[in-house]
Amino acid sequence: MKIPPAPAAGPSAMKKPLHKSLFFQILIAVIAGVSVGSFWPELGSSLRPLGDGFIQLIKMIIAPLIFLVIVTGISAVDDVKSVGRVGVKALLYFTGATLFALAFGLVVANVVQPGAGLNVDPATLSQDALNAKTTTASPKDAGQFLLGIIPTSVVGAFASNTLLQVLCFSVFFGAAIVAVGRERCKPVIALLETTLELFFKIMGWVMRVAPLGAFGAMAFVIGQYGLSSLGTYALLIGACYGSALVFIGLLFIVAWVYPRVPLWQFIKYSREEFLLALGTASTESVLPRIMTKLTNAGCSRATTGLVVPTGYSFNLDGAALYLSISLLFLAQAFGHSLDLGQQLTALGILMLTSKGMAGVPGSAFLALSATAGALGVFPVAGVALLLGADRLMDSMRVTVNLLGNCVATFVVAKWEGQFDRHAMLAAFQGETAAAAEILTAGPAGQAGPAASIPGPGADDVAIQKVR
Template sequence: MKLLNNLTVRVLLAITLGILTGYFFPETAAKLKPLGDLFINLIKMVIAPIIFLTIVLGISNMGDLKKVGRVGGKALLYFEIVTTGALAIGLILANVIRPGDGVQTAAVKGGDISKYTEQGAGMDWTEFFLHIVPSNAVKAFAEGDILQVLVFSMLFGVGLTRMGEKGKPLIQTFERLSNVFFNILGVVMVLAPLGAFGGMAFTIGKYGLSTLLPLAKLMGTVYATMILFIFIILNLILRYYKISLWAVLKFIKEELLIVLGTSSSESALPQIMDKLETLGCSRSVVGLVVPAGYSFNLDGTTIYLVMATIFLAQVFGVDLTIGQELTIIGILMVTSKGAAGVTGSGFIVLASTLTAIKVIPVEGLALLLGVDRFMSEARSITNIIGNTVATIFIANNEGEFDRAKYERVLKQEAENELADYKY
């Protein structure tokens, strides 16, 4: 059937099969995590080289180092404004809907949170920001540290640009290498349905749909808030340049489904960079904005962190003052920036925030263990959409967006989709 040749359809079928397998055969499904991990590892294998090559080629082709600094500065300013907006929206809706009211702590199955609270209490955020600059570039690539690879790649691109004509042969070599890695990515994407199946089956089989019931109101509130953020705030940002958010989401639907199945935004990072170039954004803007956004523009994670904090305050009957809530926003504006670079980041960052404000019991994190995996899909999808919108916005702002290409690509995409669904 021609319909099955469409990657979107295959991934959607894999997610559906994963949910059914997890629900009806939970013990077997709980053992399928390696399938999802295998796919994510294959993607991680090419992330660092693709980021490096995209940034270096983008900077060297840009030529103007002042422009590089300007684009980077605009990106950081955009990230801070939008992230602060996400924090404010999460805070307001959590106070209006009050998902923590009536939740009985004894009725929710807890878990061992000691590793998170210990790491959260001991986090040194000065050390985190110093960690941004790699002491060993090879180690940064080996460990797949996106932020460190980004910094090294920018410096390498600047150094190559300063060589002028002497650097041209190396640039041509990097162009060929870039094509090789994107061809590797094309091969890896064949396994995307397998990864989505394994990831979704494991989530349902291990945690079960029953874990959602006690905290259904929190989950519903978080999902609703992220939907509103995407279709109101991010939509308005794109409409400023007369870009259709819905058209962009349709264009990246395969990546969104892969993120949904694997619960990891990293699983779609290289594809999103490639798609954004295809859509009309210049390579230089894509190379700078997307990798930086994975550490500094985590809209979904930011919304979740502030809502989870307010939720726990409501559960334990802690009436936060306006000053305390503004303090929480201030702390999260800093701590959320480290969320992408820390294993188990959601709980560790949340633990460090609760430790810093010293008002809400840190032990309350145990309440969130059962549903965190289910909310990670919403966080990851919102993060990747947020970075997609940021890249398109900054590309337009810099005059680095090819609108004719954008319209041509979307028209071709619509024709291909129509052909795929013909029997």
């Protein structure tokens, strides 16, 4: 189908005044948070409820929003088998990306040697600090993790906000609509579409307090841990952030070579989401909005709905880099040099523990503790050495995690033939409204990737208007 050129942007596409831009508001909030945390650390530490409250508001709508996006997306697919193909392809990509991230982290740690020369005395360690961070949870094995994806109660899955369980039920529900027939299920689909629009409206209201949440979260981190911690863990932090920059460069290459996505333009297009994730140190805070951005940028609703929530548990590239570098940092700090066999063993263990840690408090510490216990090279309590640096790594982790999942969505959508590059380019140019009209029929006569998806509100990202 030949797509005519999009009309020039009219007055509706004009940019907002700078002070009304969410990106500008969040940027000012982050700078103010750093300033308050630096000059008045006690005040900064007391502002944590602002950040936590905003994230709780986002979590309030995540589960139903994922359900609605996935079900309405799958209901527009003629072949229910394609849903299974998307899931398999996503898992294959996630496995490869995580394995590469872990292996790359090990290479960086071997070259940089961030823990060399610390000579930590095991007798000075205490398990209490680590227990306080990780609570009483224990790592899940592969069987427990897979069983945990299946909800014992649909209501319980939504009540506990367990995204993989909500995802599992949503796929079954959407597939049932396709199996029964869209004509018979028209009233149900119409109700779900209307409900989805209502949830996006709620999300628009919640996003108005995003700068306040970013301010509170940043003030707490700086006030609680201080900028002085940077010096203590300088080499470790440098290794993690340096490897993250190289990994992001590789993501740029992957995005351009296969789905032909100019990733810098996508980052510019989604700058508000990335800055908010950095400010709140949470990718969950932007989950609904990043799904909307990806859908508007040409990825089908079904693919976006399946890949992004699954990636939040299976494709944590930033966390994988951190885990592998931190493991060798700890071994080096205790004066141990792991040989190739031990590092390959650690790679396999981290591959399993990193996948089974989603939603567990202190997940990074639990994954490292499980790996340390299996290797037996240094005391498990030694993981507590990372407590002072962990929060300083949040910016690296959330950026790489979020960008990695966005690239994964583009790759899987292209792989499955559910990606429209014309819609992506139109979205980057702020012409999504015109693209939506063109794509209502979609490629090859199917429902288009951005067709009829409601946006978060007139003052946020919407299919009718994208800055």
